[in-house]
Amino acid sequence: xxxxxxxxGVAATLALMAAGCSGGGEDDGPVELTFWHGYSEADGDVxxxxxxxxxxxxxxxxxNTELKTxxxxxxTLLTALSAGEGPGLVAMPAERLPxxxxxxxxxxxxxxxxxxxxxxxxxxPGAVAMEEVEGEKFxxxxxxxxxxxxxxxxxxxxxxxxEFPQTWDEWVSASKQLTVDEDGDGTPEQYGVVLxxxxxxxxxxxxxLFYGNGGDIVDGGTAVIDSPENAETLEFWSSAINADQISxxxxxxxxxxxxxxxxxxxxxxxxxxxxxxAAENEIDYAxxxxxxxxxxxxxxxxxxxxxxxxxxxxxxQAAAEEFLAYFLNEENSVKWSLGSGWPPxxxxxPADAVAENPTVAALTEISATGRPLLPGVVNSVxxxxxxxxxxxxxxxxxxxxxxxxxxxxxxxxxxxx
Amino acid sequence: MSAxxxxxxxxxxxxxxxxxxxxxxxxxxxxxxxxxxxxxxxxILGLFVVWPxxxxxxxxxxxxxxxxxxxWVGLENYVKVFTDSDVFDAVTNTALYTVLFTPxxxxxxxxxxxxxxxxxxxxxxxxxxxxxVPFTISFAVAAFAWSYLIDPQVGLLNYWLRGMGVQxxxxxxxxxxxxxxxxxxxxxxxxxxxxxxxxAGLQDIPSSLYEAARIDGAGPWARLRRITLPLLSNTMAxxxxxxxIAALQTFDQIYVMTGGGPYGHTQxxxxxxxxxxxxxxxxxxxxxxxxxxxxxxxxxxxxxxxxFGRREKDLS
Numbered sequence: 001x002x003x004x005x006x007x008x009g010v011a012a013t014l015a016l017m018a019a020g021c022s023g024g025g026e027d028d029g030p031v032e033l034t035f036w037h038g039y040s041e042a043d044g045d046v047x048x049x050x051x052x053x054x055x056x057x058x059x060x061x062x063x064n065t066e067l068k069t070x071x072x073x074x075x076t077l078l079t080a081l082s083a084g085e086g087p088g089l090v091a092m093p094a095e096r097l098p099x100x101x102x103x104x105x106x107x108x109x110x111x112x113x114x115x116x117x118x119x120x121x122x123x124x125p126g127a128v129a130m131e132e133v134e135g136e137k138f139x140x141x142x143x144x145x146x147x148x149x150x151x152x153x154x155x156x157x158x159x160x161x162x163e164f165p166q167t168w169d170e171w172v173s174a175s176k177q178l179t180v181d182e183d184g185d186g187t188p189e190q191y192g193v194v195l196x197x198x199x200x201x202x203x204x205x206x207x208x209l210f211y212g213n214g215g216d217i218v219d220g221g222t223a224v225i226d227s228p229e230n231a232e233t234l235e236f237w238s239s240a241i242n243a244d245q246i247s248x249x250x251x252x253x254x255x256x257x258x259x260x261x262x263x264x265x266x267x268x269x270x271x272x273x274x275x276x277x278a279a280e281n282e283i284d285y286a287x288x289x290x291x292x293x294x295x296x297x298x299x300x301x302x303x304x305x306x307x308x309x310x311x312x313x314x315x316x317q318a319a320a321e322e323f324l325a326y327f328l329n330e331e332n333s334v335k336w337s338l339g340s341g342w343p344p345x346x347x348x349x350p351a352d353a354v355a356e357n358p359t360v361a362a363l364t365e366i367s368a369t370g371r372p373l374l375p376g377v378v379n380s381v382x383x384x385x386x387x388x389x390x391x392x393x394x395x396x397x398x399x400x401x402x403x404x405x406x407x408x409x410x411x412x413x414x415x416x417x
Numbered sequence: 418m419s420a421x422x423x424x425x426x427x428x429x430x431x432x433x434x435x436x437x438x439x440x441x442x443x444x445x446x447x448x449x450x451x452x453x454x455x456x457x458x459x460x461i462l463g464l465f466v467v468w469p470x471x472x473x474x475x476x477x478x479x480x481x482x483x484x485x486x487x488x489w490v491g492l493e494n495y496v497k498v499f500t501d502s503d504v505f506d507a508v509t510n511t512a513l514y515t516v517l518f519t520p521x522x523x524x525x526x527x528x529x530x531x532x533x534x535x536x537x538x539x540x541x542x543x544x545x546x547x548x549x550v551p552f553t554i555s556f557a558v559a560a561f562a563w564s565y566l567i568d569p570q571v572g573l574l575n576y577w578l579r580g581m582g583v584q585x586x587x588x589x590x591x592x593x594x595x596x597x598x599x600x601x602x603x604x605x606x607x608x609x610x611x612x613x614x615x616x617a618g619l620q621d622i623p624s625s626l627y628e629a630a631r632i633d634g635a636g637p638w639a640r641l642r643r644i645t646l647p648l649l650s651n652t653m654a655x656x657x658x659x660x661x662i663a664a665l666q667t668f669d670q671i672y673v674m675t676g677g678g679p680y681g682h683t684q685x686x687x688x689x690x691x692x693x694x695x696x697x698x699x700x701x702x703x704x705x706x707x708x709x710x711x712x713x714x715x716x717x718x719x720x721x722x723x724x725f726g727r728r729e730k731d732l733s
Binding site: 074078079082086099100103104198199250255259310381382388389392 | 482483484485486570571587590591676678679680681692694695696697698700
């Protein structure tokens with residue numbers, strides 16, 4: 001008896017585990033599609049609205065959104081897809097798309113782009129460049145915005161800086177004017193600008209500075225970081241940071257946000273999220289493009305991509321594409337832009353359509369200066385690590401020529417890998 | 418006739434220590450029952466430990482990414498493990514971490530166990546509990562808490578030190594100090610466990626040995642060297658092996674506190690496995706590196722086991 005009972009227990013456990021492992025069956029109702037995204041602020045509300053409108057607009061497709069953090073999307077997508085439990089549609093930072101695409105995680109969207117009704121014809125070219133891997137498109141942009149300077153207008157007034165700097169030299173001299181070391185201990189209490197030297201936003205800031213002086217990182221699959229232009233850029237900024245103390249060192253993007261929101265830095269470089277951070281901390285701010293370098297006015301852009309995963313059936317892929325086309329239509333493009341604070345993804349949307357949101361209007365004006373970050377580079381992890389090491393050690397005062405040669409070798413290895 | 422014989426034939430002298438046949442019967446029954454009770458645990462272990470291990474072994478010979486196509490690549494991943502410069506750096510960092518963590522944690526645990534084993538120590542129970550508490554909290558929580566404590570802008574520790582005229586700076590961004598910092602957090606978090614094991618080991622040593630030694634005129638140092646440490650060698654082996662394994666597998670607090678930085682100075686082997694697997698989606702290579710780490714850990718544990726086993730044999 002006891003043995004029978006135990007056996008029954010074991011069998012029940014096994015049955016439960018088996019049930020837990022198997023996925024749900026498909027039924028004949030509307031095509032259901034799960035959509036993972038990380039839009040958690042006002043942008044999330046607008047996205048939910050667009051999805052709800054889409055679901056209500058027809059009876060064949062239901063999109064179910066699942067909000068996760070951007071980091072957890074990256075951490076769980078691999079395991080979810082390999083277990084066959086992945087989402088049908090996923091949004092992720094654009095520089096992460098190539099590695100997933102190159103491993104076969106996403107469906108090709110070339111046919112979708114070729115279709116006139118996909119609303120992709122007028123997308124910002126830089127944004128589309130971030131969706132391409134070896135000439136094939138695997139995603140649709142949901143965000144593309146060049147880095148810009150967010151500055152504290154109260155601190156500008158207090159220091160008597162009336163004009164926003166237009167060139168690097170003006171930028172440095174304004175920063176010096178805004179740097180305050182009250183007690184004279186050599187550590188300013190207020191910095192003119194905060195230039196992070198590694199991680200997050202620094203990964204976009206330093207490429208922007210390189211572009212400004214005519215330099216680049218990767219060109220057509222070859223590392224080109226070891227150039228005289230980039231050496232000049234690093235020396236210029238390292239000297240401004242160390243000798244003139246216009247910015248603290250050893251700061252990452254999050255630290256930079258904290259300094260700016262605490263009123264301890266007059267300028268910071270960032271994306272649309274800085275607008276809400278500044279507002280939360282009751283800081284009067286304005287937005288300006290990155291001052292032009294000697295060679296160009298350019299800024300690295302931050303991109304978010306949406307991709308259709310290989311876990312989808314043909315019907316599901318068609319459903320996902322229908323949603324993407326809906327998301328990109330003119331009305332939703334304006335709605336998404338105004339609600340999220342990111343500039344419109346379509347070049348055919350007139351500036352006055354988004355004029356009611358001053359952040360969007362300011363960012364739309366500089367949208368054309370945005371350059372995609374490492375488009376099509378599969379191993380962006382190692383390339384960005386090499387840039388991190390380069391900028392951090394250059395700012396710490398190490399020899400720029402040696403550092404550039406090392407970074408060049410590392411990036412080339414990463415590209416060849 | 419036969420009736421006369423039957424009782425004789427049936428007679429069997431009782432086996433020593435009870436009936437043998439009965440004993441065998443109930444033993445196998447008990448084994449079967451034990452096995453049945455173990456079945457759920459064995460199934461879970463099989464599904465979540467053994468099966469993944471076998472899968473990982475297979476994956477380590479492929480170029481798997483976790484989805485889509487995968488191809489057999491033979492020993493390519495293993496060759497890369499032994500030739501890749503990032504792996505070499507990660508191994509160097511892990512060795513440094515192990516050297517920083519293991520002796521510190523073990524010596525701190527042993528010292529405090531000796532101190533708190535003394536019956537003359539006031540508030541013994543309080544201190545014992547207090548030292549064990551960090552072990553019960555999650556590693557991620559401990560890492561977040563310490564990141565805030567030592568933060569150069571908002572950290573309390575920095576604030577107090579500054580009051581005393583000491584500038585700590587941004588420890589986690591300093592290539593020389595980041596590794597000691599993450600190792601320190603692990604010592605703080607884990608040594609409570611080793612401390613309790615040492616305490617248990619100390620309480621196993623009969624007090625009569627100490628009394629006899631005291632009568633023979635042995636001082637505290639001699640008693641520690643001649644009685645305590647030799648009789649603790651089993652415990653020591655256990656703690657050292659555990660601490661070394663913990664050091665070789667370190668991940669949590671590094672992931673939270675430095676993410677492997679500043680520029681790779683805290684990138685350990687497990688961080689490298691994570692990055693290869695989940696950032697570069699190179700599951701095949703990550704599996705191969707995991708297997709190499711497993712074998713290295715086994716060898717190191719075995720060496721320690723043999724070393725301490727021999728010492729104990731010498732002593733007995």
